[in-house]
Amino acid sequence: MLVLVLDSSTPAVTAAVAEVTDGGVAIVAQRRTVDARAHGELLAPHVAEVLAEAGVRPGELTAIVAGLGPGPFTSLRVGLVTAASMAQVLGVPVYGVCSLDALGRAAGAGRVLAATDARRKEVYWATYADGVRERGPEVARPADVGVTAERAVGEGAQKYADVLGLPVDGELLYPPALHLAELAAGRVRDKAPTEPLTPLYLRRPDAVEPGARKPALR
Incomplete structure (x- = not known):
């Protein structure tokens, strides 16, 4: 079963094609670019590139897996909107995974x-x-x-x-596509129903609607 994996919860813009079998999960093709300001510009091209490299047509995908964050409002929304839109168009289920x-x-x-x-x-x-x-x-x-x-x-x-005050693994900075896919593999194998993608924002976005005007003093 072929799965598209997306994550935009961090400065890393990640897209991958993974193959889920009864024996495990393997990455067929992946792209990752670290750019905190270009999620919207990079994610769609990365999707097209991994599909082309894997030799997979969108209609051959079994499911889509998306990192739910936590992450900043704007970047996280790019990945989740892309995942939800593609799943709806292709008629395949989408599964969310906590990126952490x-x-x-x-x-x-x-x-x-x-x-x-x-x-x-x-x-x-x-x-x-x-x-x-x-x-x-x-x-x-x-x-x-x-x-x-x-x-x-x-x-x-x-x-x-x-x-x-902790030693840090400098090789493991961003959510790996392989492990995102592994966390959803059981649902993929079971052909579980699609899920609502509820983002883990954990706090309100910086931009808020203006409040009502205060009455003028008389």
């Missing part, structure tokens, strides 16, 4: 903190034991995270390593 869970799963054994950059001098974070989430996801200033872990992963952990 992919980092935690990729980190493997031990107690791990996964943290991505939430901007405003904050991080999105969760903790994992042997790849299984124990706490989170949450958003906080690095100094307020205050968890016990053996090491950390994610670009947020790298950015604030001095504050977190």
Whole structure:
């Protein structure tokens, strides 16, 4: 079964084609570009490139897997809107995965903190034991995270390593497409119904609607 994997929860714009079989999950083709300001410009071309490299027509896809974040409002919305739109057009189910869970799963054994950059001098974070989430996801200033872990992963952990006080795996900064696909593989094999893609924003966007005008003083 061929699956399109998308994630735009971090500065990394990720698209991949994965093959899900009874024996496991393998990445057939993938693209990742780290550019926090170009999610809207890069994601669609990346999708076209991985499909072409894999020799897969859109109609051959079995499902779409999307990273739900947590992540900044604008970038996260790009991936989720793309995933939902393609799934609707192709008539295939779409499944959401917490993007931090992919980092935690990729980190493997031990107690791990996964943290991505939430901007405003904050991080999105969760903790994992042997790849299984124990706490989170949450958003906080690095100094307020205050968890016990053996090491950390994610670009947020790298950015604030001095504050977190944990060794950081510099090779594992962004949610890997393989592990996003693995987290949804059971649903793909079971042909589970499509899911609503509920983004993990964890806080309100910077832009808000203006409030009502205050009455003029008399």
